[in-house]
Amino acid sequence: MATVKESAPPRPIVPGDVVAAFSEYLGEWTAAQITSLDPDHQLAGVLHLDWSGPEPVSVAELGDVVPLWGPLGLSHCHYEWVLPRSYKVIGRLPLLHDRTPNSYAFGWGMGLDLALARRRQQGDESQWSDPWAKHITGTELNDPLPGTADPDEETRRLTVLAAGSLDCARLVERYPALTGLTLSGPVTLSSASSLNELTSLKWLRLSDVFGMVEADCLLPGRVPELESLELVSVPAEYATAMRRLWRPEEPQGVYVRVAKPRKPQWLAENLDNPLRNWDDREQISAAVYKKALAQYRATRRAVLAVLASGESADVLTPRLVELGEQFGEAFNELDARAGFIETIEREELYDALDAIITEAGAEAGSGADLAWAGEGLIEGCESVRDW
Numbered sequence: 001m002a003t004v005k006e007s008a009p010p011r012p013i014v015p016g017d018v019v020a021a022f023s024e025y026l027g028e029w030t031a032a033q034i035t036s037l038d039p040d041h042q043l044a045g046v047l048h049l050d051w052s053g054p055e056p057v058s059v060a061e062l063g064d065v066v067p068l069w070g071p072l073g074l075s076h077c078h079y080e081w082v083l084p085r086s087y088k089v090i091g092r093l094p095l096l097h098d099r100t101p102n103s104y105a106f107g108w109g110m111g112l113d114l115a116l117a118r119r120r121q122q123g124d125e126s127q128w129s130d131p132w133a134k135h136i137t138g139t140e141l142n143d144p145l146p147g148t149a150d151p152d153e154e155t156r157r158l159t160v161l162a163a164g165s166l167d168c169a170r171l172v173e174r175y176p177a178l179t180g181l182t183l184s185g186p187v188t189l190s191s192a193s194s195l196n197e198l199t200s201l202k203w204l205r206l207s208d209v210f211g212m213v214e215a216d217c218l219l220p221g222r223v224p225e226l227e228s229l230e231l232v233s234v235p236a237e238y239a240t241a242m243r244r245l246w247r248p249e250e251p252q253g254v255y256v257r258v259a260k261p262r263k264p265q266w267l268a269e270n271l272d273n274p275l276r277n278w279d280d281r282e283q284i285s286a287a288v289y290k291k292a293l294a295q296y297r298a299t300r301r302a303v304l305a306v307l308a309s310g311e312s313a314d315v316l317t318p319r320l321v322e323l324g325e326q327f328g329e330a331f332n333e334l335d336a337r338a339g340f341i342e343t344i345e346r347e348e349l350y351d352a353l354d355a356i357i358t359e360a361g362a363e364a365g366s367g368a369d370l371a372w373a374g375e376g377l378i379e380g381c382e383s384v385r386d387w
Contacts, residue, residue, distance in 0.1 A: 009044065132155060229254065232259045278348070325383060
């Protein structure tokens, strides 16, 4: 059944509307004007205004507002057209700028451009970094804290680049004040329902994250401030249940995107597949993906067999170089036909070779140093690749 495209945003807004929101970056309220709506792409043009102050009730309280000129020019951008629940429409003004914005961003983030502009006006040209944001790896999160360390109450926005497994109960215990959480896998979660304890959460983004079932869903009554939910490549059972729970919240100001739900069969075949993100990628056809996956699996089998033979590095290195050459030539041929390998795909192919060596090292047990094997594979691939 074809998806019915909405003709208007779920929270009513029209060009000319002025919206206000509290900005953590400013410590006070700021405002913006809706300049355009694009139903085909479900986007809103948003012009940030050079104003901040106490919570306004009407546009009259803003005074003679003007558009904001930020560090990169006019602060005018396309955002998803779902007005976040913490934002409010305070009135309408004639359009302050009638052209369509040329830039695009995810998440409205009102106040940041104004805070940066004021920073520069005060002569501060230093590199800005978000004082409430942190990036960590899954390994760092899984490592036990030394002594009796207190929870981190300062971090509000956390990005976890995870591998292997991740305990959500531990995540919540360490970072109880989160308003934003991004988990990028591949990673298998445990205690995923614990995320309901993040009662201040405003946005959640999961990509290549597995292990969740329907019982692990975030519940609207438990995380009442959620404004943005993005799920890409998660278990189908969880994706379906989350969509069912959160779609009705869109009129209250919750952006919902669910893509690439993964069924059990796909998970069984692809959980350890480093090229799984090529499935359904725009420039990669199903036929090309199938051939690429077959080549990766053939290379994986051959490399693991060579390394399991027990021969010395001196004996095995030439064979690994040869396997790397075969890998590179196979993708030369595929790319010559389809022209799909760009910077990201090239990096992912090298990651796939690294994954094979990592798997071989895990099978060999602790203490196995297979760096030489990875170098042989890469050397062979580098010597022939055209991509």
